Amino acid sequence: MIRIFFILIIFSLIYKETPLYSADLTKQKPITKKVYFKGQRSTKYYFEPSTLEFNVGKLYKLDLINQSDAKHYFASTKFSNSIFTRKVQLTLGEKKVAEIKGNIREIEVFPSYKIEWWFVPIKTGEFNDLECNVKDKNSSISHKDMGMVGKIIIK
Numbered sequence: 714m715i716r717i718f719f720i721l722i723i724f725s726l727i728y729k730e731t732p733l734y735s736a737d738l739t740k741q742k743p744i745t746k747k748v749y750f751k752g753q754r755s756t757k758y759y760f761e762p763s764t765l766e767f768n769v770g771k772l773y774k775l776d777l778i779n780q781s782d783a784k785h786y787f788a789s790t791k792f793s794n795s796i797f798t799r800k801v802q803l804t805l806g807e808k809k810v811a812e813i814k815g816n817i818r819e820i821e822v823f824p825s826y827k828i829e830w831w832f833v834p835i836k837t838g839e840f841n842d843l844e845c846n847v848k849d850k851n852s853s854i855s856h857k858d859m860g861m862v863g864k865i866i867i868k
């Protein structure tokens with residue numbers, strides 16, 4: 714009888730050590746980062762901060778917040794090729810409106826709105842291609858040429 718108990722205990726210990734589950738990096742508690750789109754027509758548009766840093770393997774919720782008078786793109790091909798997107802989420806106030814899933818290359822946000830990009834960086838690198846290619850309504854100069862550029866670092 715005692716021997717059977719002993720065997721059962723051994724079995725239960727072996728079971729515990731065997732990884733029968735699989736780790737899902739997208740189910741972590743997210744780290745929130747914010748980037749603001751700022752500026753004014755005919756003068757200057759910019760990302761604040763203009764340098765963003767992330768770590769491989771962590772789940773991030775990046776809030777893209779447009780506080781300016783124009784629509785803007787958050788676009789970096791190299792960055793989007795180095796992450797796994799869990800979702801892009803639209804909320805109005807506290808209310809969830811939509812979740813978009815799949816590969817995302819760029820996001821456009823309209824004035825006074827915010828969108829959340831949930832992702833896990835999967836490759837390290839330094840990317841200097843963050844930019845907004847919208848053209849200024851008055852001058853037709855691209856926001857990129859007005860200063861709306863940035864750098865993303867994945868460590």
Ligand SMILES: [Cu+2]
Pocket residue numbers: 758784785786845846847856857861
């Ligand atoms: Cu812009």
